[in-house]
Amino acid sequence: MIRAHTVEQVRTAEAALLARLPEGALMQRAAAGLAYAVLDLLGSGYGRRVLLLVGSGDNGGDALYAGVLLARRGVQVEAWLLSSSAHEGGVAALRAAGGRIGSPGPVPAPYDVVVDGIVGIGGRPGLRPAAVAALGHVAGTPVVAVDVPSGVDVDTGEVAGPHVSADLTVTFGTHKIAHLVDPAARACGALQLVDIGLDLPEAPVEALQAADVVALLPRPAADAHKYTRGVVGVRSGSATYPGAALLSVAGAACGLAGMVRYDGDPAALDLVRAAHPEVVGPGRVQAWVVGSGSDDRAEDALRRSLADDVPVVVDADALAFAGLARGRSAVLTPHAGELARMLDADRADVEARWLDHARRAAHELDAVVLLKGRHTVVARPDGRARVTTTGTPWLATAGAGDVLGGLIGTLLAAGLDPFDAASAGSWLHGAAATLAAQDGPIVASDVAATLPDLLATLTTP
Known part of the structure; x- marks a missing residue:
């Protein structure tokens, strides 16, 4: 550390x-x-x-x-x-x-x-x-x-x-x-x-450093089954943005939880099933991932997810309704522009004062806030913060945040608290991007595809 x-x-x-x-x-x-x-x-x-x-x-x-x-x-x-x-x-x-x-x-x-x-x-x-x-x-x-x-x-x-x-x-x-x-x-x-x-x-x-993340990663007990390892649900994607559903599910389906459920827009369902046949339909979950590419379904998806009284990752379109998650077990994942809208602030001021704005948002919304950037800041309502130093400039690519949201949701479902899930998820996301890039261009699906290889190096005794 x-x-x-x-x-x-x-x-x-x-x-x-x-x-x-x-x-x-x-x-x-x-x-x-x-x-x-x-x-x-x-x-x-x-x-x-x-x-x-x-x-x-x-x-x-x-x-x-x-x-x-x-x-x-x-x-x-x-x-x-x-x-x-x-x-x-x-x-x-x-x-x-x-x-x-x-x-x-x-x-x-x-x-x-x-x-x-x-x-x-x-x-x-x-x-x-x-x-x-x-x-x-x-x-x-x-x-x-x-x-x-x-x-x-x-x-x-x-x-x-x-x-x-x-x-x-x-x-x-x-x-x-x-x-x-x-x-x-x-x-x-x-x-x-x-x-x-x-x-x-x-x-x-x-x-966090690699050893800290290794200590946080969930590992199945000898008598584990898919339900005891955690079930994560994904409500993302829309007819306009079906790829967001695929990328959110790809981040969630990295193997750290026992099951992934997709309960998003029907327009994205076939795409998700074709890419991830192990993903199942709606049912009980231990955490929800909501908002990526959800378009006009975001508010309803967030309200339904909060009604289950389980931890929630609030991303992208759902961030417009982040106040609904105030005081709940939640991780909010804005980039600088989204946080500026949430706080009625200027984006340039957010980018000039990353730590101050992340802490302010976490305090006002009484939730863990992950402010995405070159050095992502994860802040708790009490002001404690973690900074992610893994990553590569190539990670600035469309859909990368969707993968991150799914990954954090899986860690929540597996039992990590929101602060640990957000900071460990951000570290893994950056490390996977660096591994995938090898100093060259990548797209978001490359990050998701590299997560299992990265996790294998971290979880092998």
């Missing part, structure tokens, strides 16, 4: 650790991890050129002491001080190690790496003009960010104004929310965590 903590949580943990360590020891731990990460990126040390952009915070100190270690490995290190209150000990140590203290300006020869130590995790979003100008002089050079890219909002993942876009972010003690939540997460590049010995509380934001 990747756990992302707030700035306040990190500061509290750092203070507790500092009280037990010699002065400067914590910064030296961070600097060592940063220096080794830069060396790994460079591939060698001697003769390489590294520029440090140094602000007034601890991140600037980390960068300076990392520069000392790099200089001792033969790296030509220069620091541009962007604040009059840069870490004095770090500046002196870098000079003593042979590093150069310079000034922002045109670069006579290219640097191999720029280290962003401009703003610490407590800094406000955005960058001052001097920092923007300094970055402009080295545009195109690979950037390693210290803790977080300078200029992003660490606790929300939002950006406001200019900010650093890093190729690699080296963070200390724990991940921060900006590392997982877009749009800030896009600015982080690759992530590398350096353990500095922090004792941290429960994190408000998490990202």
